[in-house]
Amino acid sequence: MTVSMCNKKNILIICIGLLFAGSIIAADDGYSSGKEEERAAISGNPGKKTRLVLGGYGEAVMSRMFYSSNYKRYSNAELYKDADSYGRFDLPHVVFYVGYDFGNGWTLGSEVEFEHGGTESAIEIEEEETGEYESEIERGGEVALEQFWIQKSFCDELKIRMGHILVPVGLTNQYHMPTEFFTVYRPEGETAILPCTWHETGIGLWGNVKRWRYEVIFVAGLDADRFGSNGWIKGGAGSPYEFKMATSYAGAFRIDNYSIKGLRIGASGYAGNSASNSLKPDSYSAVNGSVTIGALDFLYDNYNLVVRGNLVYGHLSDSEKITKINMESRKDSPSPKTPIGSDAVSLGVEAGYDIFSQISGLKTKGSKLYVFGRYDYYDSMYKTQGNITDNEVWERRCVTGGLNYMPIKGIVVKAEFSRRIFKSRYNNENTLSLGVAYSGWFDR
Numbered sequence: 116m117t118v119s120m121c122n123k124k125n126i127l128i129i130c131i132g133l134l135f136a137g138s139i140i141a142a143d144d145g146y147s148s149g150k151e152e153e154r155a156a157i158s159g160n161p162g163k164k165t166r167l168v169l170g171g172y173g174e175a176v177m178s179r180m181f182y183s184s185n186y187k188r189y190s191n192a193e194l195y196k197d198a199d200s201y202g203r204f205d206l207p208h209v210v211f212y213v214g215y216d217f218g219n220g221w222t223l224g225s226e227v228e229f230e231h232g233g234t235e236s237a238i239e240i241e242e243e244e245t246g247e248y249e250s251e252i253e254r255g256g257e258v259a260l261e262q263f264w265i266q267k268s269f270c271d272e273l274k275i276r277m278g279h280i281l282v283p284v285g286l287t288n289q290y291h292m293p294t295e296f297f298t299v300y301r302p303e304g305e306t307a308i309l310p311c312t313w314h315e316t317g318i319g320l321w322g323n324v325k326r327w328r329y330e331v332i333f334v335a336g337l338d339a340d341r342f343g344s345n346g347w348i349k350g351g352a353g354s355p356y357e358f359k360m361a362t363s364y365a366g367a368f369r370i371d372n373y374s375i376k377g378l379r380i381g382a383s384g385y386a387g388n389s390a391s392n393s394l395k396p397d398s399y400s401a402v403n404g405s406v407t408i409g410a411l412d413f414l415y416d417n418y419n420l421v422v423r424g425n426l427v428y429g430h431l432s433d434s435e436k437i438t439k440i441n442m443e444s445r446k447d448s449p450s451p452k453t454p455i456g457s458d459a460v461s462l463g464v465e466a467g468y469d470i471f472s473q474i475s476g477l478k479t480k481g482s483k484l485y486v487f488g489r490y491d492y493y494d495s496m497y498k499t500q501g502n503i504t505d506n507e508v509w510e511r512r513c514v515t516g517g518l519n520y521m522p523i524k525g526i527v528v529k530a531e532f533s534r535r536i537f538k539s540r541y542n543n544e545n546t547l548s549l550g551v552a553y554s555g556w557f558d559r
Contacts, residue, residue: 165558168214172292172554174207176299181545205231207300208293210261212556220269226262228312259353261314272322282313282352283330283369284383286412286425286463293552296423297467297487297519299529300548304461304491304513305427307345309408310352316359328371335361336387339404339437340394340444343451344509347459347495348406348431350451351389362396363388365406377417383410390437398440405432419472421485424464431457435501454503456496465489467519485519512536525555 181200209229216222264278283289287296287305291312296302301311317334337351338360354360365387372380390396390404412425431437434457441450467487471477494510517531528551535544 166216166218167558168212168216168556169558170212170214170554170556171210172294172552173209174293174299174550174552176205176207176548176550178203178205178299178546178548181547182542207231220267222266222268224262224264224266225260228259228261230259261312270322272324273320274322276319276321279314279316280319280332280334282310282315282332282334282367282385284313284367284385284408285309285311285410285427286381286423287311288313289369289381289383290414292554293529293550294521294525294527294554297421297465297485297517297529297531298489298515298533299517299531299550302425302463302465302489302491304463304493304511305425306349307493307511308347308349308429308459308461308495309427310349313352315352315365316361326372326374328369328373330369332367334365334367334387335359336363336365336392337389337406338392339389339399339402340392340441340448340450342389342431342437342441342455344453344455344506345451345495347429347456348389351392351406360392360394362391377415379414381412383412384408389431390433398444399437402433402436402440404437406430419469420466421468421487422464422466425462427459427461429459431455431459434499435503438503454496454499454506456494456498456503456505456509457500458498459493459495460497461491461493463489463491463493465515481523483519483521485521487517487519489513489515491515507538508541510538525553527552 179200179202207230211227212225213227214222214224260279262279262281264276264280266274266276268274281288285305287301288309288311290296291301305311315334317332319330319332321328321330337348338354339351341350342348343350365385367383367385369381369383385406385408388403388405390399390402393399406429408427408429410425410427413423415422434455438453438455441455442452444450444452465487466489467485469483469485471482471484491513492511496505496509499505513533513535515531515533517529520528522528530549531547533546533548535546537543
């Protein structure tokens with residue numbers, strides 16, 4: 116059954132209402148300074164006098180999927196209604212921070228990430244072989260330098276950061292430590308259409324001004340060569356090559372307000388061209404591939420209740436032209452070669468309550484037990500351009516419920532059951548997941 120565009124708009128309006136209902140309910144007198152600890156690597160003011168700062172976070176998870184892992188089920192779901200379940204273990208992210216204070220306002224921050232324990236491959240084009248793509252396995256383990264920057268702090272209101280930095284668009288990119296979301300894996304709606312964690316090389320300004328925190332950055336643009344149906348522009352971040360193409364540039368911003376006690380409200384955005392950042396830009400000579408993204412999010416943390424929500428909406432110009440170019444690219448190119456939506460949307464809301472706070476004796480020991488629920492709606496082909504067909508399989512909902520046990524600060528044990536819901540012709544996907552995670556500073 117096909118859902119009309121009118122119904123899609125109604126769904127989006129309802130979701131926006133849910134997203135900001137929490138911020139209205141949370142209104143309270145009071146004031147939070149907003150000078151919280153930097154989530155990504157170090158802030159340049161880590162709260163102690165030693166020059167060397169060490170930290171990190173990591174996750175180990177186990178999942179049981181009660182559906183087939185064969186992706187043919189999406190094109191012929193009737194054959195897979197009774198598919199067997201399967202399980203997996205994973206180390207989604209294990210990250211180590213190293214920071215150093217050189218003095219006089221100069222600091223260094225770096226973040227090395229190990230993902231999934233696999234093998235990382237690089238793709239390059241060999242000019243000696245008539246421009247063929249060549250894949251090389253050349254780096255043991257899936258290791259990424261997620262951040263590496265030098266920062267000059269002039270004052271609390273103005274800091275300049277240069278190097279490989281985070282793109283602070285959306286809730287999860289800015290707050291991606293496993294103690295900053297309830298689900299075992301990172302929230303799937305936002306991370307389905309945006310790179311996460313999104314990091315690029317560039318320059319940024321940020322600071323705290325009374326009840327506000329701001330950040331603006333200038334970075335390399337995305338690469339349209341790797342856009343696709345499932346992840347929209349997600350694959351265009353970073354680079355599969357040994358360097359990053361940056362013929363086109365992009366800018367992003369984030370602003371957060373802390374005027375209400377226990378409540379943070381944030382807005383972020385991104386704009387930049389993508390077509391000329393392919394390693395074969397002649398293919399996109401008449402295409403801009405402009406990417407614009409807007410995001411709103413909030414966090415309420417008070418009275419033993421935590422509520423988070425976010426909305427992301429993005430638009431890609433020339434999506435029909437980019438689709439045609441990518442579909443006609445060589446078989447050995449890194450392009451997914453799938454239709455690309457002109458617009459994508461994601462909304463997520465989660466809420467958790469610490470039930471230990473209501474049990475005499477437990478609330479004084481510092482441990483917490485959150486019972487939580489989460490709802491995600493996301494569509495990487497929310498709108499399409501020209502003759503591109505809107506494949507309804509990419510319109511998804513996910514309902515999740517579970518527990519987060521935090522015996523001490525920085526450690527969390529998670530358990531959840533989630534149900535991913537497709538259109539009526541597709542099988543729903545149920546998953547049971549368990550995980551343990553940490554985040555914090557090792558030298559405190």
